[in-house]
Amino acid sequence: MALVVEKFGGTSVAGPERIRVVADHVARRRSAGDAVVLVVSAMGSETDELLRMASDVASAPPGRELDMLITGGERKACALMAMAINDLGVPAASFTGSQAGFHTDSSHTAAKIVEITPKRVTEALADGLVPVVGGSQGVSVSGDVTFFGRGGSDTTAVALAHALGADQCEIFTDVPGVFSADPRVVAQARRMDAVSFDELLEMTASGCPKPAMRAVELARTYGVELHVRSAFSWMPGTTVTGAKAMERAVISAVTHNTGEAKMTVSGVADKPGVAARLFRALADSDVNVDMIVQNVSVQGITDISFTVPRSQVEASRAVAEGLVAELGVNAVAADDDIARVSLIGAGMQTNPGVAARMFETLADEGINIEMISTSAIRISCVVRAADAERAVAALHRSFELDVAPAQRPIGY
Amino acid sequence: MALVVEKFGGTSVAGPERIRVVADHVARRRSAGDAVVLVVSAMGSETDELLRMASDVASAPPGRELDMLITGGERKACALMAMAINDLGVPAASFTGSQAGFHTDSSHTAAKIVEITPKRVTEALADGLVPVVGGSQGVSVSGDVTFFGRGGSDTTAVALAHALGADQCEIFTDVPGVFSADPRVVAQARRMDAVSFDELLEMTASGCPKPAMRAVELARTYGVELHVRSAFSWMPGTTVTGAKAMERAVISAVTHNTGEAKMTVSGVADKPGVAARLFRALADSDVNVDMIVQNVSVQGITDISFTVPRSQVEASRAVAEGLVAELGVNAVAADDDIARVSLIGAGMQTNPGVAARMFETLADEGINIEMISTSAIRISCVVRAADAERAVAALHRSFELDVAPAQRPIGY
Numbered sequence: 001m002a003l004v005v006e007k008f009g010g011t012s013v014a015g016p017e018r019i020r021v022v023a024d025h026v027a028r029r030r031s032a033g034d035a036v037v038l039v040v041s042a043m044g045s046e047t048d049e050l051l052r053m054a055s056d057v058a059s060a061p062p063g064r065e066l067d068m069l070i071t072g073g074e075r076k077a078c079a080l081m082a083m084a085i086n087d088l089g090v091p092a093a094s095f096t097g098s099q100a101g102f103h104t105d106s107s108h109t110a111a112k113i114v115e116i117t118p119k120r121v122t123e124a125l126a127d128g129l130v131p132v133v134g135g136s137q138g139v140s141v142s143g144d145v146t147f148f149g150r151g152g153s154d155t156t157a158v159a160l161a162h163a164l165g166a167d168q169c170e171i172f173t174d175v176p177g178v179f180s181a182d183p184r185v186v187a188q189a190r191r192m193d194a195v196s197f198d199e200l201l202e203m204t205a206s207g208c209p210k211p212a213m214r215a216v217e218l219a220r221t222y223g224v225e226l227h228v229r230s231a232f233s234w235m236p237g238t239t240v241t242g243a244k245a246m247e248r249a250v251i252s253a254v255t256h257n258t259g260e261a262k263m264t265v266s267g268v269a270d271k272p273g274v275a276a277r278l279f280r281a282l283a284d285s286d287v288n289v290d291m292i293v294q295n296v297s298v299q300g301i302t303d304i305s306f307t308v309p310r311s312q313v314e315a316s317r318a319v320a321e322g323l324v325a326e327l328g329v330n331a332v333a334a335d336d337d338i339a340r341v342s343l344i345g346a347g348m349q350t351n352p353g354v355a356a357r358m359f360e361t362l363a364d365e366g367i368n369i370e371m372i373s374t375s376a377i378r379i380s381c382v383v384r385a386a387d388a389e390r391a392v393a394a395l396h397r398s399f400e401l402d403v404a405p406a407q408r409p410i411g412y
Numbered sequence: 413m414a415l416v417v418e419k420f421g422g423t424s425v426a427g428p429e430r431i432r433v434v435a436d437h438v439a440r441r442r443s444a445g446d447a448v449v450l451v452v453s454a455m456g457s458e459t460d461e462l463l464r465m466a467s468d469v470a471s472a473p474p475g476r477e478l479d480m481l482i483t484g485g486e487r488k489a490c491a492l493m494a495m496a497i498n499d500l501g502v503p504a505a506s507f508t509g510s511q512a513g514f515h516t517d518s519s520h521t522a523a524k525i526v527e528i529t530p531k532r533v534t535e536a537l538a539d540g541l542v543p544v545v546g547g548s549q550g551v552s553v554s555g556d557v558t559f560f561g562r563g564g565s566d567t568t569a570v571a572l573a574h575a576l577g578a579d580q581c582e583i584f585t586d587v588p589g590v591f592s593a594d595p596r597v598v599a600q601a602r603r604m605d606a607v608s609f610d611e612l613l614e615m616t617a618s619g620c621p622k623p624a625m626r627a628v629e630l631a632r633t634y635g636v637e638l639h640v641r642s643a644f645s646w647m648p649g650t651t652v653t654g655a656k657a658m659e660r661a662v663i664s665a666v667t668h669n670t671g672e673a674k675m676t677v678s679g680v681a682d683k684p685g686v687a688a689r690l691f692r693a694l695a696d697s698d699v700n701v702d703m704i705v706q707n708v709s710v711q712g713i714t715d716i717s718f719t720v721p722r723s724q725v726e727a728s729r730a731v732a733e734g735l736v737a738e739l740g741v742n743a744v745a746a747d748d749d750i751a752r753v754s755l756i757g758a759g760m761q762t763n764p765g766v767a768a769r770m771f772e773t774l775a776d777e778g779i780n781i782e783m784i785s786t787s788a789i790r791i792s793c794v795v796r797a798a799d800a801e802r803a804v805a806a807l808h809r810s811f812e813l814d815v816a817p818a819q820r821p822i823g824y
Contacts, residue, residue, distance in 0.1 A: 016468035023469070050488070056428035057435070057492050058499035065498070068506050069491035072484045076462070079481035080469050086477065087470035094480050099555060120555070143511060143532070 002167040003125070004029075007039040007135065007157035009210075011174040012231035013077050014044035022172075022231065023084035026130055030090050035125055037164065038132040039157040040081050042073025047150070063108025067137075067147040071097070074134035074153065082132045092130040095120060097137030097146075097156065101163075104138035104146045111138060111146035113155070116163040125164075133160065151212030158215045162222040169224050171211045176230040177237030178208065180401040181254040185389045188402035192252060194239050199252050199344050202378040205290075206342035207257030216240070251345035251354065251399045256392050258339045258385055260290065260307040262371065265320050267330030270302040274327055278304065281319045287312045291340070291373040291380060305371060307382065310336050338370065339388030342380040343395060355379050361398040367391050414579040415537070416441075419451040419547065419569035421622075423586040424643035425489050426456035434584075434643065435496035438542055442502050447537055449576065450544045451569040452493050454485025459562070475520025479549075479559040483509070486546035486565065494544045504542040507532055509558075509568065512543070513575075514550030516558045523550060523558035525567070528575040537576075545572065563624030570627045574634040581636050583623045588642040589649030590620065592813040593666040597801045600814035604664065606651050611664050611756050614790040617702075618754035619669030628652070663757035663766065663811045668804050670751045670797055672702065672719040674783065677732050679742030682714040686739055690716065693731045699724045703752070703785040703792060717783060719794065722748050750782065751800030754792040755807060767791050773810040779803050 006026075013019050022038075029036050042050075050070050054061045061069075078094040085092035101117035124131040135153025138146050148155055154171055161169035175183075176191050178200060183189040195203075197220035204213035211228055219226050219240065229237030268274050275294065282289055292306045308316050313334045320332040343358050358379055362369060367390065371382035383391055396402065418438075425431050434450075441448050454462075462482050466473045473481075490506040497504035513529035536543040547565025550558050560567055566583055573581035587595075588603050590612060595601040607615075609632035616625035623640055631638050631652065641649030680686050687706065694701055704718045720728050725746045732744040755770050770791055774781060779802065783794035795803055808814065 016465060019469045053428060053492060054495055057431050058495035060499065061495040062498050065491045065495045065506055068508075069488055069495075072488050072491075076481055076484050079477045079484075080465060083466055083470035083473040083477045083481075086474050087472065094477055096480075096557075145508075 001033050001035060003035045003037070003164060004168045004170060005037045005039060005157050005161040005164065005166045006170045006172060007153055008041065008081075008231055009153065009171075009173045010041045010044050010046070012172050013040055013081065016080070019043075019077075019080050019084045023081065023088055025234065026085050026092075027088040027090045030130065036130050037121060037125065037160060037166070038078075038081060038130060039135045039153055039160060040074060040077045040132060041135050041153040042070075043077050043080075046073040046076070064144055067108045067111075068145050071134065071137040071145050071147050074137055078132045078134045082130075085130050085132070090130060091128060092132055093124050094132045094134070095124075096134050098139035100131070100133045100160070102138030102156065102159070104140055104148075106140040106142065106144070106146070108144075109147055110149045111140070113138060113148075113159055116159055118160060118163050121160070122164065148214075151214070154212040154215030155218055158218045158222070158224050158226070161224045162218075166224075168227060169219070170227045170229060171215075172229055172231035173210050174230070174232065175210065176233055176235060177228050178203070178210075178240070178253075180252065181392050181396045182207075182256065185256070185392050186254070186396045188396060190402050190404075192238050194241065195252060196346070197240060197242055198377055199346065200240050202342070202344045202375065203253055203255050206340060206344070206378060206380055207255040208253070251343060251401065253344045254392050254395045254399070254401065255342045255344060256339055256388050257342075258388060259310055260338065260340060261310045261313045261334050261336035262305055262307055262338050262382060263313070263316050263320065264303055264305045264333045264335070265327075265329050265331075266303045266333070267301055268304060268327050270300050275304060277327060278320070278323060281323060282316060285315055285319050287316050287319065291371055291382065293371045293373070307338075307340065307371070337385045338382050339385045339391075340380050340382050341388055341391045341395065342378050343399070344378050346377055357398060358395060361394050362391055365390055365394045367394075413445050413447060415447045415449070415576060416580045416582060417449045417451060417569050417573040417576065417578045418582045418584060419565055420453065420493075420643055421565065421583075421585045422453045422456050422459070424584050425452055425493065428492070431455075431489075431492050431496045435493065435500055437646065438497050438504075439500040439502045442542065448542050449533060449537065449572060449578070450490075450493060450542060451547045451565055451572060452486060452489045452544060453547050453565040454482075455489050455492075458485040458488070476556055479520045479523070480557050482559050483546065483549040483557050486549055490544045490546040494542075497542050497544070502542060503540060504544055505536050506544045506546070507536075508546050509549030510551035512545045512572070514568065514571070516550035516552055516560075518552040518554065518556070518558070520556075521559055522561045523552070525550065525560075525571055528571055530572060530575050533572070534576065560626075563626070566624040566627030567630055570630045570634070570636050570638070573636045574630075578636075580639060581631070582639045582641060583627075584641055584643035585622050586642070586644065587622065588645055588647060589640050590615070590622075590652070590665075592664065593804050593808045594619075594668065597668070597804050598666070598808045600808065602814055602816075604650050606653065607664060608758070609652060609654055610789055611758065612652050614754070614756045614787065615665055615667050618752060618756070618790060618792055619667040620665070663755060663813065665756045666753065666804050666807045666811070666813065667756060668751055668753045668800050670800060671722055672750065672752060673722045673725045673746050673748035674717055674719055674750050674794060675725070675728050675732065676715055676717045676745045676747070677739075677741050677743075678715045678745070679713055680716060680739045682712050687716060689739065690732065690735060691718075693735060694720075694728060697727050697731050699728050699731065703783055703794065705783045705785070719750075719752065719783070749797045750794050751797045751803075752792050752794050753800055753803045753807065754790050755811070756790050758789055769810060770807065773806050774803055777802055777806045
């Protein structure tokens with residue numbers, strides 16, 4: 001008998017029909033002899049609707065109240081799911097994050113897990129019940145309800161799988177797995193059978209929307225094997241592990257992200273401490289800076305460009321403009337008409353041909369590269385937003401990602 | 413500075429617009445120097461919608477899961493209300509029933525309060541906040557969420573007013589107060605300025621829908637003065653106290669209830685213990701029997717009739733049919749085409765003319781009386797459902813309830 005934690009996302013439980021389908025799956029899994037713990041997100045677009053209501057009643061809703069409001073979505077879904085499972089003759093009980101033992105800090109709307117004491121969940125399992133846990137929520141030291149943020153149900157599932165010593169953590173979603181590129185952009189995009197934590201981390205950091213990056217980080221830290229799969233086809237999806245699959249080729253996937261903007265701070269002195277001062281100030285304002293490029297300096301003066309989420313453009317501009325006098329900045333510019341296209345894979349650094357081929361492919365398409373950054377398993381290029389989808393398709397073709405990994409040429 | 417507990421019902425907080433109106437009222441009340449604790453119900457028809465979803469996913473949802481689901485409605489409303497109040501510059505914080513210290517038994521869907529420890533509410537008040545408490549909910553000894561049942565927010569408000577030693581408990585609703593008859597049926601129905609706990613109890617027990625009877629019972633037990641008033645006109649409504657107002661005439665109101673059915677168990681032996689056996693069995697099946705009439709026996713055989721809520725007709729029938737052999741019953745009949753019309757007032761027993769005039773009034777209208785029951789402050793008659801509204805209008809006219817109490821004739 002295996003113990004498995006299964007997480008179901010919003011579209012998987014969007015209405016009564018879907019809830020009954022998932023309940024049926026759980027009943028079958030139980031009949032097959034497995035013990036199941038469910039983690040559920042809020043139904044469909046419920047979180048958006050709750051946020052809209054909050055903005056209808058208040059211009060600046062306090063975080064504590066937002067968390068009280070929003071976590072109601074997951075709570076509703078888990079109560080309905082527990083009812084539906086019970087109705088099939090399989091005993092089930094719903095638990096809020098607090099009841100499931102998720103203790104968090106007090107950072108409302110983005111709470112971090114401090115400790116998990118899943119006593120009621122283990123007792124329910126011992127009693128033969130299916131525990132159904134509300135995702136993305138916990139309780140703070142002061143007894144207030146806390147929310148982990150959007151996508152936090154994946155985090156709940158991974159953390160619970162670790163705390164319970166589960167055999168597997170399955171992330172059921174509305175896509176069949178992790179793809180070699182966004183299938184809406186590249187028709188030949190290939191579902192990957194397996195991917196490593198590191199690669200998936202780079203992919204989620206550079207535009208792959210599911211699973212949530214924070215959950216992948218947690219899974220990587222604790223070695224919780226994930227299985228990202230479809231709640232609609234119920235077919236096997238993509239397993240995510242620390243191990244390298246023998247079949248894995250150099251390049252795994254192409255991702256793209258159109259949610260960022262490029263900030264350029266011009267005319268700063270090229271001397272020690274300047275960049276540190278700028279990025280410390282940005283970090284203190286909770287701006288998530290991603291790529292950073294500092295131009296070669298001319299006569300001791302240089303430009304620094306970096307990418308930030310579009311929602312943080314104004315905050316970044318305020319920080320940079322606040323440093324005008326101190327750093328001698330002469331202009332702060334924001335450009336949100338950009339996209340980042342990234343190539344993900346193992347052994348990039350030992351295959352310098354990869355970067356070269358990436359740049360050649362983009363050049364052949366007449367696509368200009370505005371910024372470049374690399375990691376051990378990723379190369380990212382910033383291009384005009386209008387060129388992004390063409391770039392993704394060209395790279396997917398060029399690296400033959402539609403071919404099964406074992407059949408791809410080795411090296412470039 | 414007064415401390416007041418204000419409860420707002422579902423229609424009072426039906427949407428963002430209404431929530432902002434109530435928040436504005438709270439801000440004004442605070443400016444006037446009062447300390448306010450709010451209790452809110454679920455928005456508009458949310459409870460019905462949640463119940464509909466439950467019936468969409470399960471044929472027999474467990475009570476524990478229903479409570480987890482339904483209490484989310486009040487929780488959502490109180491989070492939104494706290495946001496809206498904060499947005500007006502008045503600090504506010506929402507509390508679930510559990511956070512507000514409502515400890516209950518484990519009778520899911522109809523939990524009873526065992527103890528109230530409103531530590532977080534008193535702390536919030538001391539910190540100058542407006543506590544906003546989710547109505548009709550608490551937590552059981554096992555840490556499960558419990559629901560008091562429909563109309564339970566009134567109970568929360570009264571219990572909290574008592575526990576906090578509040579100066580007043582105001583029940584804001586969608587009507588301007590308590591009326592001498594249902595204004596939809598009697599155009600001349602009069603809003604009562606004051607009514608006693610006992611009279612209001614009889615009224616709610618015989619068809620007056622607001623406030624909820626259980627809350628009136630609790631207010632009477634603890635001497636919590638109520639003020640039932642409109643959340644739309646904000647005008648003074650009806651105060652409910654233990655005291656007798658000097659102006660009060662003999663008859664206060666006419667009520668009617670069309671939600672009951674008449675059960676008749678025929679052919680039972682007229683001997684000691686028979687009625688006890690029947691009504692014990694009904695009580696054990698949680699059937700709420702109201703009026704009971706046992707006919708004069710003929711040759712040691714009699715019929716027993718009683719009224720039950722229409723929703724409990726099948727349960728009552730099953731109980732009665734289960735006793736056929738034991739009690740020698742020869743027929744069990746249900747008639748749901750009835751209504752109960754009641755006259756409420758003080759000193760009925762010392763004014764026998766009241767009953768006589770009631771029966772005469774109905775006779776003049778050609779309305780047949782099928783059952784009669786009386787208490788110290790109420791006379792109820794069961795009539796055909798089709799006659800109910802005509803009976804109410806005739807009684808309201810006959811007892812001149814449209815005239816202010818001080819101007820009414822004394823005695824009949």
